Amino acid sequence: MEKSLIQVLLDKGHDWLGIEVSEDMFPFQPTRKDVRGDLTLMVFPVAKALKCSPVTAANALGEHLQREVDFIEAFEVMQGFLNLIFSKDYWLSSLQALAAQPNYGFAEPDSKALVMVEYASPNTNKPLHLGHLRNIFLGYAVAELKKAHGHSVIKTQVINDRGIHICKSMLAWQRFSPIQANGERETPANSGMKGDKLVGKYYVEFEKHLQEEVKEVLMRWNQGDFSTTSASAQQKYLAFSQAKEGKEEKAQAAIDDKIKELAKSETEILREAQEMLVRWEGRDPETYLLWSTMNGWVYQGFDITYQRMGVDFDALYYESDTFLLGKDQVMEGLARGVFFQKPDASIWIDLTAEGLDEKLVLRSDGTAVYMTQDIGTAIERFKDYPSLSSIVYTVGNEQDYHFKVLFLILQKLGYSWAQNCHHLSYGMVDLPTGKMKSREGTVVDADDLMQEVVDAATAMTQERGQISELNEQERNALYEIIGMGGLKYFLLKVDPKKRMLFNPEESIDLNGNTGPFIQYTHARINSLLRKAGHQSLKHPWAIEAAEINLIKAMCTFPEVISEAADQYSPAVLANYLYELTKAYNSFYQQCPILNETNPALREARLVISKQVADILRRGLLILGISAPERM
RNA sequence: GGUCCGCUAGCUCAGUUGGAUAGAGCAACUGCCUUCUAAGCAGUAGGUCUCAGGUUCGAAUCCUGAGCGGAUCACCA
Known part of the structure; x- marks a missing residue:
């Protein structure tokens, strides 16, 4: 409607105004509520071009529009604002028109490009929390919005079902879950506990035992006992201890954190978890069975949560399927000079020309990092859905940098669709008491x-x-x-x-x-x-x-x-x-x-x-x- | 330190491509159920739009600088 008015002004503008007119000379906006009128034209640009007062220009434009457009019944001029008043008939026919359309406001379904919306990327070692709720509701709503706007949409989720964090729950369950009367260990079936909650419980259990072991390690180190410590860790510890001397409190605390991290790597329980991960990657049958069983519990739990949330997915991607993807692309990119290799064989991309840093895309041991996987998964998705035009990633804003880099890499690899991809970045959810911290038990389930x-x-x-x-x-x-x-x-x-x-x-x-x-x-x-x-x-x-x-x-x-x-x-x-x-x-x-x-x-x-x-x-x-x- | 994001009423938030007297909700106060659902409506009060410059007819909005808060800059995900 605004466009048709602009057209009227453009069509005959030159003749009656005597100046060249362009579209941006006619900024329309809704009329203020406290003023009479239905649409307002700001006449400052025209007044300037005509070198006359805004009121004179407004009157001229008002008279012209009233003459040329039948639904403009009257107009009022206030300062530099021309308030147009539409006839009742205009509004009546508008009402009739919108009432006649059952899908009023929505675009023709599937009239626009196919879009994939990824939302929710849960880890299978913890139940969902408030942050996931914002993420999932947001992604769902954006997917529905895109549909209403005429796009075809595939809703998807990436499930982080592998990695050291999953092994932690597995190990803790294996070690610490109570054995029932019938000889079974604790399961959702025999305990009545929701599967994701049960697995989450053992993840917490792992962390508890880890902290205890860390304490012991630190105590031994303090006493100068390195009998169970690797030589390299001992060396690092001594270096850290020296570095602390003469520093301020803050700097000392930072070094203490690093020492703690070091102590973690020297605990038996973490080493066992890492060994378990190696066994998993080697497809050890027993480990695989435990893994798939416990993940199964988690999925049953998630299903209940998702159902209550009222969300659904058209396609699922599991990290255990996709974590090896991307290496080929990296090697290919290396051959084409998009990436470069360091002496230790790790592969990087140099983004300093774009104002970013160098970014690792493949470890020196040839294993994939998150970025490797995301490159591979994105490409895989476009293969899965040849008509796909873009992917929307609903992920928190702490990963803004990651996605900036991801899209850049995809672009440099020559995928033109990369520029259509969008990181739907959302802010964190805080509580009145501050941030949610799992360590402090302030996470809202x-x-x-x-x-x-x-x-x-x-x-x-x-x-x-x-x-x-x-x-x-x-x-x-x-x-x-x-x-x-x-x-x-x-x-x-x-x-x-x-x-x-x-x-x-x-x-x-x-x-x-x-x-x-x-x-x-x-x-x-x-x-x-x-x-x-x-x-x-x-x-x-x-x-x-x-x-x-x-x-x-x-x-x-x-x-x-x-x-x-x-x-x-x-x-x-x-x-x-x-x-x-x-x-x-x-x-x-x-x-x-x-x-x-x-x-x-x-x-x-x-x-x-x-x-x-x-x-x-x-x-x-x-x-x-x-x-x-x-x- | 580099990069990115945020800052609007006591609190939580809107505020279109720069436009008229910066708006809602919550909390506080005043009215309105003998008419269709009072989970509602009408009203009062509450503002140096973080600060300082700049651009112009006009700035919460654009530019520069500063302050405060947050994120990120891992061979983590």
Whole structure:
């Protein structure tokens, strides 16, 4: 609509203005709420070109537009702002147009390129926590946004199912899990414990024993006992000890940390874990069996968590399958001069010309690092899906540098799709008490948190909900929808790239800028529509300022979808839905709908209500939030 | 130290390509259920947009510098 106005101005601009005109001379913007008008043109650029006052220019432009465009009924000039007023007919036909489209605001499905969205990359040694929730809800919502915007989307997850951390849980379970009466060790089946929680417990157990051993090692070193210490470690320890002398407290503490790391490498338990990893890489059958069994427990646990979260995946990538990928690409890149080799045989890329550093892409022993694997996996994915145009990686912003380098490497290797790939970088989630730290036990468990928000929603809904017509099952479903809706909205309403504070009390709030607030409005509209019954919502309609206000808000929905999708920001959509909800609630409070005596106005209000509810419902769905019919 | 990110009301956050008097929610205070769901609405109060320069008709927004906070710069992932 703005474009058509600009076209009108461009078409005849030269003739009647007597100057060359260009598109950027006509910046339009929505009219302020407290001023009369539907669209505002800033006339400063034109005034400057015409060398006249902004008011003169505004009047000239206003008269021209009113003459040329039939839906412009009037205009008002305030300072350098030309406020255009559209006719009622314009808004009526806009309402009709949007009401006629069942998928209003969404682009034609599968009309745009195929995109892969990777979100969630859990380790199989620990349960999911609050940070994963932000990651997963965000990735899911962006995937849905891309779909709504017309893209085909493949949702995927990378499972970090191998490595030393997994061996730690395995070893601890093997060593420390209690043996049951029937001779079995502790399992999810015989303990009733959720699989990921059980494995996580043994990971913690490992760390506990490791710390104890470290303490012992340090004690021995302190006493000058190096009988069980390797010569190289002894040498390093002595060097560190010397380095500490005469340093400030801070520097001493830093060196102490390094000594601790050194002591870790000298513990028996860590050595055993490393040996286990070697056995795993050598495909030792017993180790492999233990590994697949324990990972199986974790997946069963994750499935329960994912199900409650309401997320799904179209394709899975396991690190145990992909960790060897990428070496060929590195060797090829080396041959082509993209990479270079150091004397110790390690392979690097020099990115100093790009303002970055040198980065290792293959270890001196020929084994892969994270980067090697990511190079290989990316290429593999484009082979798996030949029509793929890009990959979106939903990963925390502590890996900004990694992805900058990854995309650069892929580009240098000659993959043109690399420039389409996008790191959906999100900020960390902090607690009111500070950062989440597993060592300090301040990590918020995903399952616990979901249960808490649903419990809170249950209590509130039982207190004030309109649920008398619902049976037990429907009620439980409703509590779930409200609790999870609140949690998801809380995590999604903030700009993804910003670090956010998670306040548990605010996350279960139902008032103000919250998921349940929007859900409530949706439920209330549905109540209206149920009572209105099936009526012929046809002409003639009548609308006033209050209705136009809402139609105007609905008209921007398609732009919001495309902007949110382009910016990878569910927050843009969340904030829009909130604004629309507020606008509707205000309308609801001041205008009778069912009780409106003018039938044409009553119909218009019902149609508007129905459309608002529809946008709220479909908008929330993109965010992974259900909109209940009643609550 | 190099690089990157953030800083807006007591707190949590919006703020479009630079535009009119910088907005919400929470917390506080005042009203409104004998009309459609009060999980609501209307209102009051709360600001040196971290600071200092610069660009211009106009800056929270762009540029430069400073301050504070965070991340990153591993043969970790």
